[in-house]
Amino acid sequence: xxxxxxxxxxxGPEVLQWEDVPTPQPGPGEALVRHEAVGLNYIDVYxxxxxxxxxxxxxxxxxxxxxxxxxxDGVDTVAVGDRVAYAGGPIGAYATERTIAADRxxxxxDGIDFQTAAAMMLQGMTAQYLLRRTFVVxxxxxxxxHAAAGGVGLIMCQWAKYLGATVIGVVSSPEKAELAxxxxxxxxVVGHANLPAEVKRITGGAMVPVCYDSxxxxxxxxxxxxxxxxxxxVTFGNASGPVPPVDLGMxxxxxxxxxxxxxxxxxxxxxxxxxxxxxxxxxxxxxGAVSIRVNxxxxxxxxxxxxxxxxxxxxxxxxxxxx
Numbered sequence: 001x002x003x004x005x006x007x008x009x010x011x012g013p014e015v016l017q018w019e020d021v022p023t024p025q026p027g028p029g030e031a032l033v034r035h036e037a038v039g040l041n042y043i044d045v046y047x048x049x050x051x052x053x054x055x056x057x058x059x060x061x062x063x064x065x066x067x068x069x070x071x072x073d074g075v076d077t078v079a080v081g082d083r084v085a086y087a088g089g090p091i092g093a094y095a096t097e098r099t100i101a102a103d104r105x106x107x108x109x110d111g112i113d114f115q116t117a118a119a120m121m122l123q124g125m126t127a128q129y130l131l132r133r134t135f136v137v138x139x140x141x142x143x144x145x146h147a148a149a150g151g152v153g154l155i156m157c158q159w160a161k162y163l164g165a166t167v168i169g170v171v172s173s174p175e176k177a178e179l180a181x182x183x184x185x186x187x188x189v190v191g192h193a194n195l196p197a198e199v200k201r202i203t204g205g206a207m208v209p210v211c212y213d214s215x216x217x218x219x220x221x222x223x224x225x226x227x228x229x230x231x232x233x234v235t236f237g238n239a240s241g242p243v244p245p246v247d248l249g250m251x252x253x254x255x256x257x258x259x260x261x262x263x264x265x266x267x268x269x270x271x272x273x274x275x276x277x278x279x280x281x282x283x284x285x286x287x288g289a290v291s292i293r294v295n296x297x298x299x300x301x302x303x304x305x306x307x308x309x310x311x312x313x314x315x316x317x318x319x320x321x322x323x
Contacts, residue, residue: 003323004095005303008057010050013304013311016094021059024099026072031102033084037118038093039063040298040306040319041151042214042239047091048307051238054091061093061321065108065117075102077271083108087121088264094303096323103271106278111286119318120292122264123151124281126236127159129267132280134260135210135232139164142203144211144226146192146219147239148185149176151318155290156212157184162289168202170195170219172313179316183291192218196225210234217241229255236262293317 002023005016026032038061046052047060054060065085068078078084084105092098108117131137137160145160147153148169157167161184169185170192171177177188189198192215199207207228213219214237224233235243251257268274284290295317298306309315 002095002097003301004059004098005061005300006057006059007048010048010056013048013307015048016304016307018301018303021095023097026070026075026099028073029075029101029103030072030099031068031075031078031084031105032070032097032099033064033066033086033105034069034097035064035066035093035095035323036114037065038300038321038323039087039118039122040303040310040321041122042237042310043122044094045307045311046238051242059092059094059098061091061095062089063087063118063122064093064098065114065121068105069097071102077102078105078107083114085114085117085121087125088268094300094321096300104274106274109282109286112282115294115297115320115322116285116292118320119151119294120155120281120285121278123318124155124285124290124292125268125277126152126264127155128277128280129262129264130212130234130236131156131159131163133267134234134262137163137165137210140166141210142166142168142206142208144168144170144199144208144223145185146170146211146213146215146223147237148180148188149316150214152214153180154183154293154317158290159284160184161186162284168199168208176316183293192222195219195222199226207231212236215239216243220244224250224254224257227255227257230257231255232258232260234260234262294320296320297322 169180211223216238218240296319300321
């Protein structure tokens with residue numbers, strides 16, 4: 001038998017139940033991975049509450065790192081004993097073991113341990129596609145990053161600085177402001193009530209060419225108002241709830257703006273893209289340009305407590321669940 005967190009109905013953290021489940025067997029093209037560490041991400045909350053739909057009962061979780069313990073027919077990308085990691089789905093990572101399509105696994109370099117890998121795969125690959133593909137950040141750019149002290153935010157601050165950009169980070173407390181500054185944010189704004197005015201002051205009226213917003217409903221309007229003409233609004237999360245329907249005419253009125261809602265799944269749907277994104281991430285981490293902060297760990301059996309801390313904004317950096 002295998003242990004897993006199971007959800008039988010959507011709701012609060014209390015619906016996360018630690019249960020025995022049969023050990024899965026890998027089918028053709030699949031690998032069985034014994035998890036050493038599981039990543040915690042805000043998207044897990046969306047699946048738990050039902051904002052993102054999944055057939056019930058289910059096991060949530062989008063990323064983990066571990067060791068391949070068995071492979072199915074036709075698998076040639078990994079072998080038994082390989083140290084591997086994955087991110088981006090399908091859900092099912094909140095378990096001591098799981099099967100997954102082998103072509104979704106990437107091999108870990110020797111210098112990256114399991115906890116670091118579980119903490120960085122989804123958040124780090126998200127940062128990669130946001131900074132290197134959705135909007136290609138260039139030296140001299142000034143960019144706006146919400147939740148700058150969170151898992152994705154801390155990686156983006158460091159990576160963007162490494163690319164030669166100036167980061168304006170948005171955080172919810174003075175303590176988080178100091179953390180964001182320590183990880184590459186040149187300017188930090190606490191709260192979003194006066195965000196456009198602060199961005200105008202910081203940029204001397206130029207505003208920013210791109211805003212990365214993972215908060216959603218509560219910050220969308222202010223974020224739009226921080227953009228320069230032809231700027232890009234990148235909304236990639238819903239921490240405060242989904243963004244309401246948008247009047248597209250507003251985009252033209254505010255300067256022929258661009259609006260996109262990207263996902264990691266789209267940007268890594270092809271094996272070649274997955275390998276390129278993960279290789280880029282491994283390189284910046286191993287070079288020291290980006291450090292991964294695992295600031296909280298919880299036993300996997302106590303996933304409910306981890307969700308409570310995450311939703312209460314009591315976490316910084318990355319959080320890892322340990323089977």
